[in-house]
Amino acid sequence: MAAVRTGPVQIQSAVPLVDRRILVVEDDETVREVVRTYLDAAGYVVEEAADGFAALDAIAxxxxxxxxxxxxxxxxxxxxxxxxxxxxxDIPVILLTALGSQDDRIDGLEAGADDYVTKPFSPRELVLRVQSVLRRSLTEFAPEAPFDLGPFHLQPSARVVQRDGVPLALSTRxxxxxxxxxxxxxxxxxxxxLLGSVWGWQFxxxxxxxxxxRRLREKVEADPADPRILTTVWGVGYRLDLADESA
Incomplete structure (x- = not known):
């Protein structure tokens, strides 16, 4: 099965593209070339690496x-x-994973990936995912006012969250x-x-x-195994609860 599904290469980006550099790390030369072609067409500056060590060297x-x-x-x-x-x-990372391999996807997310696209994939979908992740990581849009909640200070435009004056080391997602x-x-x-509001995915x-x-709790909670801030609402999902923190 092919790793990519090609189509027309005309893509318009809603993200400012000046100096936006994308590093494509893929050992399959054909896949790498297709991804580069579509990202080039979308206006990005693309660099390539064929293995993990080359990727780390390029990033350094x-x-x-x-x-x-x-x-x-x-x-x-x-x-x-x-x-x-x-x-x-804190560089946004999108992983390309094997179709149907949930373990690979979870392992990648736990490693700190911001998003993933499963193979075989549509290059157009990949470009849209790139735009979505960049849109959230860039700070060139209408600024939002900072605000405080309990011990936390949020600066949306700077993409900074502080707890008691100490910045939290958070990935993009x-x-x-x-x-x-x-x-x-x-x-x-x-x-x-949350998938729709935060990731922008309909499914x-x-x-x-x-x-x-889980990763966020490890950085926010005193005891991630017993969360008091990012609480689980059984049968529903999650809730931010600062009652105990502000008491």
Whole structure:
């Protein structure tokens, strides 16, 4: 089965493209070329790497705005590359994963990936996912006023959340999820609602929300195994609850 499903290459981007650099990491030369062609057509500046070590070297030499990376790579796999990226940088990462391999997707999300696209994939869908992730990570849109809630201070335009004055090291999706919940405290959301509001997906793998919530709790909760802020509403989903924090 082909890894990509090609079609017309005319794509208009709603995201400012000046100096937006995408690193494509894929060992299959044909797939890499197709992805590059579509991203070029959308106006992005594209660089390429064929394996995990080359990707890390490219990132160290010049940090891209976003990485599109195959989950299975020679040398070190995409999930491990993502983990290493997360130790020093907050670069949005989209993983390309095998169709039907939920374990690969969950492993990638737990490693810090912001999104994933399953193979075989439509390059047009990939470009839309790139635009969606960049749209959330860029700060060039209408600014929102900072606000405080309990011990947290949210600066939406700067994409910063502080707890008692200390910034939290959140990935792009972790920030999006936490900021959304901070704006809607004491309201329970289903995973479907969060997938639509935070990821902008009308449908998708709900484990994406579950894994991102788990990672977020590890950075927000005193005891992630007993969450008091990002609480589970059984039979519904999740709720941000700061009653105990502000008492």
């Amino acid at each position: 030499a010049r940090t891209p705005d976003l990485v599109v990376m195959d989950r299975m790579l020679p040398g070190i796999d995409g999930a491990e590359v993502c983990r290493r990226i997360r130790t020093t940088r 972790e920030f999006d999820l936490f900021a959304f919940l901070l704006k809607h405290p004491r309201r329970a959301f289903t995973r479907e609602e 998708g793998d709900l484990s994406t929300v579950t894994v991102t919530m």
